[in-house]
Amino acid sequence: QVQLVQSGAEVRKPGAAVKVSCQASGYTLTDYYMFWVRQAPGQGLEWMGWINPNAGGTNYAQKFQGRVSMTRDTSTNTAYMELSRLTSDDTAVYYCARDFRPPNIPASLDYWGQGTLVSVSS
């Protein structure tokens, strides 16, 4: 069965960076785009961007451009999201989610990771 297992909670100081992993099982990572979504405390879901694990292409939300990097390691079926220059506003639960649609059709996310809490505090 399809599973996305994310890395554990992280604590960082302002200005630091964090890298969250998302290991896929039950399917081949390169067969589907991977999205990253976050939810800050008391807030709604927020789209961060996506990666095409096959070719490595990415598309980042304008808000995060220059600060986010989405990569993958096809040998371990794992996707990564790194966010730099963290501030307290980046405190949130970060999710990876699989897009089950073909690449030329806008996404819908059928499987989600369990979420990774990133806390930013001095």
Added chain:
Amino acid sequence: QSALTQPRSVSGSPGQSVTISCTGTSSDVGYYDYVSWYQRHPGRAPKLLIYDVTERPSGVPDRFSGSKSGNTASLTISGLQTEDEADYYCCSFGGNYYVFGTGTKVTVL
């Protein structure tokens, strides 16, 4: 890109129907038929309920239905059940971005 606007909360008794609205702009909800809906129980990952405005993934009960008119999409839950108490989020494609709604808490009275 601003978050899509949803009511903060809706409520209903078991067996009743509730409808959640999701208002965007002519650049996202109004332009594309690519609105999806997600259900999120506390402490759990979101679950896909509806995609492409009206389509249900296999395994999602037909109590859940989606529609769209102009810049507003809607999710209707018919025959409300206690397990439907959760947060619901819409999401729309906007050309080169995706935008989620502000979220709606559904309470089963």
